[in-house]
Amino acid sequence: MNSLIGSTVRCLRSGAASFLSRRADGRVCTVSARLLCSASDIQKDLGEMVKKDKVVVFMKGTKAQPMCGFSNAVVQILRMHGVDDYASYNVLDDQDLRQGVKVFSNWPTIPQVYFNGEFVGGCDILLQMHQNGDLVEELKKLGIRSALLDAEKESK
Amino acid sequence: MLTSILRCVRPVSTSIAINRSLAHFKPLMDPDPSRPVEKAIRTKLTNTLKPDHLEVFNESHMHAVPPGSESHFRVLVISSQFEGLSLIQRHRLVNETLKEELSSCVHALAIQAKTPDQWRSNPTLNKSPPCMGGSRGGPTVEEKLNAGQK
Numbered sequence: 001m002n003s004l005i006g007s008t009v010r011c012l013r014s015g016a017a018s019f020l021s022r023r024a025d026g027r028v029c030t031v032s033a034r035l036l037c038s039a040s041d042i043q044k045d046l047g048e049m050v051k052k053d054k055v056v057v058f059m060k061g062t063k064a065q066p067m068c069g070f071s072n073a074v075v076q077i078l079r080m081h082g083v084d085d086y087a088s089y090n091v092l093d094d095q096d097l098r099q100g101v102k103v104f105s106n107w108p109t110i111p112q113v114y115f116n117g118e119f120v121g122g123c124d125i126l127l128q129m130h131q132n133g134d135l136v137e138e139l140k141k142l143g144i145r146s147a148l149l150d151a152e153k154e155s156k
Numbered sequence: 157m158l159t160s161i162l163r164c165v166r167p168v169s170t171s172i173a174i175n176r177s178l179a180h181f182k183p184l185m186d187p188d189p190s191r192p193v194e195k196a197i198r199t200k201l202t203n204t205l206k207p208d209h210l211e212v213f214n215e216s217h218m219h220a221v222p223p224g225s226e227s228h229f230r231v232l233v234i235s236s237q238f239e240g241l242s243l244i245q246r247h248r249l250v251n252e253t254l255k256e257e258l259s260s261c262v263h264a265l266a267i268q269a270k271t272p273d274q275w276r277s278n279p280t281l282n283k284s285p286p287c288m289g290g291s292r293g294g295p296t297v298e299e300k301l302n303a304g305q306k
Contacts, residue, residue, distance in 0.1 A: 060290060069285030070264065092291050108251055108258035109265055124267050125243045127282070 042100035051117040054142045055086035058101045059111040063088050070123040071111040077130050081139060082147025115142055193226035193257055201233060204253045208272050209234040211281070215266070219287040230266040230284055234275045243269070 050056050057074055061067030063084075066075050078086065091098035091110050098110070105112050105119050113120040115138055120126065129135040136146040191214065198212050211232040216225040231250065238246045246269035251258060258265060266284055 061288070067288050068290050069288050070266070072288055073285050106248075108255075109263075119244070121244050121247060124282070125247060128243055 046104040050114040053087035056114040205235040207235040227263040
């Protein structure tokens with residue numbers, strides 16, 4: 001129910017009154033048009049959201065209080081590498097976002113990690129990248145120096 | 157077909173068992189007809205990826221869902237079909253195979269996808285992190301976090 005209200009508000013706000021007009025067959029589109037309007041808005045927004053920041057995470061909960069063990073794992077891994085300044089979006093706050101990001105990434109689960117607008121994977125992939133050293137390299141390509149390199153240097 | 161099903165339900169008395177705490181996981185049992193999703197996952201992964209080794213764990217009991225749920229799974233797939241594929245390509249292959257389950261009742265799927273060589277050099281099964289309540293939040297989170305700290 002909330003998502004229907006939410007999508008209606010979004011459509012009205014964006015001035016998409018034309019979606020409520022009659023179609024060629026004379027029928028008035030109401031609910032389905034509103035939902036379509038919202039879905040395509042989300043896809044467009046996501047295209048911008050993933051490019052706005054170097055590191056973007058779609059997760060359950062927030063960086064400060066993850067609400068899912070897998071999302072928390074992503075936060076912890078990034079924190080270990082000294083990456084705290086990234087964009088994170090809580091899908092539990094927005095069911096349209098939660099569904100939309102799965103369509104956008106063509107990936108069925110949350111969390112989802114993006115580097116420089118490119119989809120990297122979920123918790124499992126980030127964990128394996130961390131374990132095999134690839135994460136340090138990928139962060140370097142983003143211009144981010146992993147804190148683990150400094151920790152390694154200090155221990156030598 | 158029978159041999160591939162039997163391969164799926166091979167008991168845990170192999171060298172792989174040394175590398176993980178058995179207490180953490182439910183013991184592998186013969187596919188129970190009353191667990192249709194788990195059965196479907198095994199069957200589809202076996203038929204599509206022809207794995208050398210496959211383990212499917214229903215981890216729903218570790219999450220804030222009703223008993224008997226089939227919503228959270230962990231799979232370990234060892235297949236030569238993963239040769240030359242990146243991690244994300246491997247995971248997409250698994251996701252695609254289980255598309256139907258993932259778009260219906262399966263809410264979380266942890267994947268380890270290795271080639272036979274990779275598995276031989278590091279036969280370690282990853283453990284899933286403790287649940288933090290998900291969309292339920294509230295007292296469940298606190299209970300689970302407290303349980304994890306004990």
